Amino acid sequence: MSEIALKPIALPAPIPVRELLPWAVFGGLMLMLMIYFVGAEEGATSLIRSMYVHEFVHDGRHLLGFPCH
Amino acid sequence: MVGSLLLRGMLVGIIAGLLAFGFARVFGEPQVDRAIAFEEQQAQAAGEAPEPELVSRATQAGLGLLTGILVYGASIGGLFALVFSYVQGRVSGFGPRGTAVLIALAGFVAIILVPEFKYPASPPSVGNPETIEARTGLFFVMLVMSVATAVASIGLAKRLMPQHGAWNAWIAGGTAYVVVMAVAHYALPPVNEVPEQFSAVVLWNFRVASLGIQAVLWTAIGLMFGAVAERKLVERRGRQSVVRAASH
Numbered sequence: 001m002s003e004i005a006l007k008p009i010a011l012p013a014p015i016p017v018r019e020l021l022p023w024a025v026f027g028g029l030m031l032m033l034m035i036y037f038v039g040a041e042e043g044a045t046s047l048i049r050s051m052y053v054h055e056f057v058h059d060g061r062h063l064l065g066f067p068c069h
Numbered sequence: 070m071v072g073s074l075l076l077r078g079m080l081v082g083i084i085a086g087l088l089a090f091g092f093a094r095v096f097g098e099p100q101v102d103r104a105i106a107f108e109e110q111q112a113q114a115a116g117e118a119p120e121p122e123l124v125s126r127a128t129q130a131g132l133g134l135l136t137g138i139l140v141y142g143a144s145i146g147g148l149f150a151l152v153f154s155y156v157q158g159r160v161s162g163f164g165p166r167g168t169a170v171l172i173a174l175a176g177f178v179a180i181i182l183v184p185e186f187k188y189p190a191s192p193p194s195v196g197n198p199e200t201i202e203a204r205t206g207l208f209f210v211m212l213v214m215s216v217a218t219a220v221a222s223i224g225l226a227k228r229l230m231p232q233h234g235a236w237n238a239w240i241a242g243g244t245a246y247v248v249v250m251a252v253a254h255y256a257l258p259p260v261n262e263v264p265e266q267f268s269a270v271v272l273w274n275f276r277v278a279s280l281g282i283q284a285v286l287w288t289a290i291g292l293m294f295g296a297v298a299e300r301k302l303v304e305r306r307g308r309q310s311v312v313r314a315a316s317h
């Protein structure tokens with residue numbers, strides 16, 4: 001018993017890569033697309049043909065450090 | 070487990086984004102307004118007609134800024150959770166809270182600070198619209214290089230650690246990162262499009278505000294995600310030990 005009580009708290013086991021991979025691929029892509037819309041859409045490249053997204057998030061784009069006009 | 074950590078990361082990112090938005094309103098917006106005033110004054114002096122506003126200044130500085138920072142915060146929070154899910158118990162031997170703080174520190178240095186030294190944040194009217202593609206390309210080259218070099222340097226330190234000890238391993242890893250990034254800063258072309266008459270004070274304050282926004286965001290994500298992840302991971306272990314105790 002005393003041996004168990006003195007043991008430092010065990011760290012959580014690593015999450016298996018097999019479990020992590022699908023989340024990393026699909027989640028990672030979705031999250032980077034979100035950053036793209038804040039940081040670069042209708043600037044250097046454009047998926048939507050208007051300037052609305054660019055103008056709407058314009059202050060954030062400059063203040064978050066993305067290149068702009 | 071990964072899904073619930075990802076969700077928690079995004080929620081933490083949104084709360085951190087709210088804090089960063091508050092900081093941006095107080096320290097960032099006055100500089101943006103001054104830069105836009107300069108831009109309008111320059112256009113007027115050149116005899117150009119004022120550009121039509123697609124989105125009003127009030128919306129840009131309010132709902133637009135809020136949306137931009139929240140979406141960015143949620144994305145960084147989510148990516149943070151994915152990195153944490155790989156690193157916890159694998160690369161880092163610390164508990165969840167220590168691991169989260171270290172990821173936040175490494176992320177802030179590699180993603181924000183070091184790329185910023187080469188291609189700093191700039192207010193409106195600093196930057197030529199015709200070079201936006203080249204500037205965006207260089208910005209992302211620097212970003213990807215910094216992140217890849219940081220990952221490789223941490224890998225190097227981990228590999229040296231068993232034989233050379235933690236101090237020497239981290240000195241070697243840190244030196245490798247600094248040397249590679251110094252070469253990148255030296256070799257990549259400079260971007261200098263600050264107009265002659267642009268206020269140096271406004272430019273400095275804008276860049277400090279920009280770094281401050283990121284510092285608030287990354288600090289809040291690191292501290293809050295660590296606490297949330299610990300509860301999640303310890304809750305699971307707690308239940309297991311209760312089951313074990315009950316079976317005795």
Ligand SMILES: [Zn+2]
Nearest residue numbers: 058068069193
């Ligand atoms: Zn702009």
